[in-house]
Structure formats: structure tokens, C-alpha cells
Amino acid sequence: MKNNWDVIVVGGGPAGSMAAWNSAKGGASVLMLEKDREIGVPVRCGECVDNVLFPKSIKIEDKWIDTTINKIEFISPDSSNVKIKFKNTIGYILDRRVFDSDLAKYASKAGVTIKTKAYVHGLLVSDDGFVNGVKVNILGDEFELKSKIVIGADGVESRIGRMAGINTALKMEHIGSCVQAVVSGIDIEDDSIKLYVGENYVPGGYIWVFPKGNYSANIGLGILGKYSSSGKPKMYLEKFINEHFPNGSITNYVAGGVPATNFVDNIIENGIMLVGDAARTANPLTGGGINAAMHSGEIAGTCASNAIKSEDYSKKFLAEYVKIWTKFQKKPQEQSYRIREFALDLTNDDYNHIAKKALAISEEKRSLTKIFKIVIWRKPSLIFDVIKLFAGF
């Protein structure tokens, strides 16, 4: 393996593959390093994507889709089930094992060299303070590999960012602690996602049931750090599964963190860019991070290849990535964050009240907009954010 690259990408998740792919498409020589044995494994994700942003990042292939969603059910603390049916597809539950692997294959087809079992544990830095390579252990052997640009796509823990002196430290209240089980042998609708809200299910978070087909589902929860402590997320999840799916079998358990913070623009330094969860791009309301990871990777990859062409790897040049990303992401992320803060104030009584009012609307006429209106009547303080959300300022 050669030891001089234009771009080295650390991490082979959706952000890393998109960054690597787009750097290579722009003509850069690219190496992507992934610490795990296999791209896409283990799957630490509910695998849910929407049908608006996701198709903008990539042409969807059937083999990535486990189920197609056109209904949402909100279940309130008193077990009222508010179902909303949509005329069109609103989202998908992916098979991320296949999806992540295919993204990496696209990158590889564009010329990216990929190494798995490649753990990056240090950065190389030039005398003038530019990151210019990585220290990596590949299959037990140590290497120092040079590059003009490093892209840190190493997920929520983002050791690469810290090594480069970029402060993306997350406060406790900005980390979503998630646990998820794949539960099989259960009878659920394959075109509907269920969201359980209220502190009797889980305080400071929500529970999701995402159908995977073949009588199985991803059932998980996320809790903000300040509401959580060691063992609690798993305890809430087990209680929920025992009560709601007593005959189901748990065939897989995963735990992981999600950044659930306000918009961050401190994501570059000389010779280095952060993308995806490493750049805190996930939606702070839902915890969904696949779309944003892909989009940030795409923008950063294009910027990296432009930097290579211009032979300028300075923070000043790489700021083009931050500029484009800010334009796209800042407002929606800030609004999601504010709505999340508002939602944390809702009590079980609020949720039950909202569900009761929503159920008074016939199923054919029920819509997200109408439910939103009910929420606003219950909590008028939200109105400013909602106006901003729809007016786009």
C-alpha cells in the first residue's frame, strides 16, 4: 500500500463513504480507514430515513429497503393510539448492513482504497500545524500514512476531532443514549412506524418501533444524558418489550450514542474536516443522523477535491465546506433543537390531552399539521418556532 494520499478518510459509515466517494469523483487519491472488520457491521441504528432528504443524497436501490412507510402512530402515556395515514411513501426502514456496504462499494468503484480492521489512533501534524496524515494500526501492523487532507468521519465519539484540537465535546444534555433490540416473532404492520411518547415509557426521550418485515422490528429508545444513568436505557427498553411484545424474541441488542446538540460550525482546522456524527450533524429532536451524515460528507468530499486541485489545505480554504453546510443545516437544526427543548417540557397530561383532541378528528382528516395545531393550543409558547419553521427564517 502506498503511504502518500491526497485524502485520508477515517471511518466507513455513511458520512465517510460519501466524503471518500465525492473526493475521488473530484480526482483525488483517497484512502478510507475503518476500524471494524466489515463495513456496515454492527448495525447501531433504527435504520429509518425519510422520503424527502434521503433520495436527494442518493438514488435509492430496492435491496436497501426492508419496509416502506406510509403511516405514523403516536402512542400517548394512556395508550391512546393516534394514527396518521399518508397518501404517499413518507420513509423507509433500511437494511444498513447492505446500504453502508454498498455506499463503500460506490466509493471503491470511483477509485477509493478501503482498509478495514484499520484503527486510527493518532494524527501526523506538520511543523506549521497542518494535519498531514494518520497513525494507524492495520491488522496488527503500525503505519504512518501521509495525506494532504484528513476527513474525520469517526462517529459520535470523534477522537479524530479531539486529536486535531477541535473542541466538539458534548455536554451530558446533548448526548442521546440509545439502546435497541431487534425483536422477532411479533405481529405488526409493515408500513407503519410507532412512536411512544411520555415519561412513563421513557423520561427525556421516546421509544420507536420500526418494522423490519418478516414479523420483526427494531425496537429502541433514546434518552438525553441528563435523564439517564448507567443501565437505565436498557431497563426501560426491557420493561417496554416485556409489556408490549411478551412473545417476541430478542435476536440482537445494541447500544450507542447520538449527538443531540444545536448546530456546530467548529468542524475544520488546517488540513482536517469533520463530517457526520463527528461534526454533530444529527437531528437533535429525533436523533436521526443518516441524511445529515451523508450530505455533510458529500459537501466535504467535494471541498476536499477542490482543495487538492488548488493545492490549498488551509482552514481558510476548507471554510467553503462550513459555509455551504451552514447554509443548508443551521436553521433546521436550530429549530429542531428548540422544538426538542419544548417537547421536554410536555407532561403525560399534555400528551394525553393532545392525543384525545387528535382522536376527535376522523382518521381520514387527521394530519400532522392538524396535530401540530392542537399542540400549539396546548403550549402557545411553541408558536414562534413553528412560524419560523414554516416561514423558513
Ligand SMILES: Cc1cc2nc3c(=O)[nH]c(=O)nc-3n(C[C@H](O)[C@H](O)[C@H](O)COP(=O)(O)OP(=O)(O)OC[C@H]3O[C@@H](n4cnc5c(N)ncnc54)[C@H](O)[C@@H]3O)c2cc1C
Ligand atoms: C441506537 C441508534 C439508533 C439510531 N437510529 C437512527 C435512525 O433510525 N435513523 C437515522 O437517520 N439515524 C439513526 N441513528 C443515528 C445514525 O446511526 C448516525 O447518525 C449515523 O450512522 C452517522 O453516520 P456517520 O458516518 O457520521 O457515523 P457512523 O455511522 O457512526 O460511522 C463511523 C464509523 O467510524 C468508525 N471509526 C470510529 N473511530 C475510528 C477510528 N479511530 N479509526 C477507524 N475507524 C473508526 C466506526 O467503526 C464507524 O464505522 C441511530 C443511532 C443509534 C445509536
